[in-house]
Amino acid sequence: MTAPDVLCEDLVRIYATDGIEVQALQGLNLRIERGELVALVGASGSGKSTLLTILSGLDRPTGGTAQVAGTDLLAMSRRERVHYQRRTVGFVWQQTTRNLLPYLTAGQSVEVPQLLAGRSSGGARGRAARTAEMLDLLDVTHLRDRRPAEMSGGEQQRVAIAVALANGPQVLLADEPTGELDDETSAEVLEAIRRVGRELGVTVLVVTHDASVAEHVSRTVRIRDGRTSTETLRRTEVDEHGQARHVAQELAVLDRAGRLQLPAEFVDTLGLRDRVRLALEEDHVGVWPHRPDEEDAR
Ligand SMILES: Nc1ncnc2c1ncn2[C@@H]1O[C@H](COP(=O)(O)OP(=O)(O)OP(=O)(O)O)[C@@H](O)[C@H]1O
Numbered sequence: 017m018t019a020p021d022v023l024c025e026d027l028v029r030i031y032a033t034d035g036i037e038v039q040a041l042q043g044l045n046l047r048i049e050r051g052e053l054v055a056l057v058g059a060s061g062s063g064k065s066t067l068l069t070i071l072s073g074l075d076r077p078t079g080g081t082a083q084v085a086g087t088d089l090l091a092m093s094r095r096e097r098v099h100y101q102r103r104t105v106g107f108v109w110q111q112t113t114r115n116l117l118p119y120l121t122a123g124q125s126v127e128v129p130q131l132l133a134g135r136s137s138g139g140a141r142g143r144a145a146r147t148a149e150m151l152d153l154l155d156v157t158h159l160r161d162r163r164p165a166e167m168s169g170g171e172q173q174r175v176a177i178a179v180a181l182a183n184g185p186q187v188l189l190a191d192e193p194t195g196e197l198d199d200e201t202s203a204e205v206l207e208a209i210r211r212v213g214r215e216l217g218v219t220v221l222v223v224t225h226d227a228s229v230a231e232h233v234s235r236t237v238r239i240r241d242g243r244t245s246t247e248t249l250r251r252t253e254v255d256e257h258g259q260a261r262h263v264a265q266e267l268a269v270l271d272r273a274g275r276l277q278l279p280a281e282f283v284d285t286l287g288l289r290d291r292v293r294l295a296l297e298e299d300h301v302g303v304w305p306h307r308p309d310e311e312d313a314r
Pocket residue numbers: 031032033038039040058059060061062063064065066067225
């Protein structure tokens with residue numbers, strides 16, 4: 017079995033400002049295999065951006081394990097960090113202005129990261145060929161000589177993906193890449209991310225608060241209060257009549273200590289609180305509300 021491209025175990029990030037501590041990540045576990053496309057969804061303040069900032073090498077966790085494409089993010093030297101950010105991971109941010117410099121054309125934007133990374137294979141011609149290849153892959157060749165102000169929001173994000181992939185990263189991280197786009201354009205950009213991930217074999221993590229993103233990916237991980245809580249796996253099955261149908265399976269994340277977070281609707285429906293009654297059955301675990309009065313009466 018190959019090592020996963022993203023591995024977080026018991027990841028903790030505590031922010032301390034003015035003597036007040038905020039536990040943004042509270043022991044988060046996440047594993048993403050090579051070539052997977054995963055959406056991470058969660059409410060505002062659940063810790064999504066904190067996680068992405070750590071995975072992109074811009075911030076250090078307070079504790080736990082974080083490895084991306086074999087790089088240990090807690091043990092990286094400053095030099096390794098620069099290499100990591102230029103070569104190992106690519107990013108696409110929500111704000112189109114953060115992705116592209118206003119005075120560079122699309123072609124120049126894809127070329128600059130290659131120059132910064134000292135990409136020398138094939139020299140200037142090699143870089144030009146890589147640039148043409150990336151623009152073509154994202155269907156933005158016609159925008160090569162345009163600056164961001166001369167592109168739509170969706171076009172800017174597709175160019176941003178080409179920029180992020182310029183140096184052939186193993187992992188692509190996207191933080192709300194469709195946050196500023198309408199529904200139709202969002203769907204196009206997500207489809208472009210999915211296609212390039214598959215064609216280049218890049219592992220992709222898309223962070224979003226938009227639950228509809230989940231429809232475009234085979235695995236959605238939910239984050240709640242700084243921890244991954246539940247996952248939805250989607251796959252297409254062909255039934256006995258040859259009809260394709262989409263099947264979704266809900267899973268809860270179980271950490272190494274055996275903790276799991278029950279979905280909020282289960283907790284609400286059964287009125288579970290404080291303590292629950294557990295029973296180990298042959299092939300499953302039963303969970304009941306704990307009602308001492310009723311149990312005493314039995
Ligand atoms: N630099 C910081 N200093 C102090 N607290 C912070 C800092 N950054 C984030 N937090 C806090 O950490 C928690 C998680 O924030 P984070 O930005 O990761 O959430 P999020 O899920 O990305 O939210 P959103 O969808 O609104 O961007 C929040 O309570 C937030 O207020």
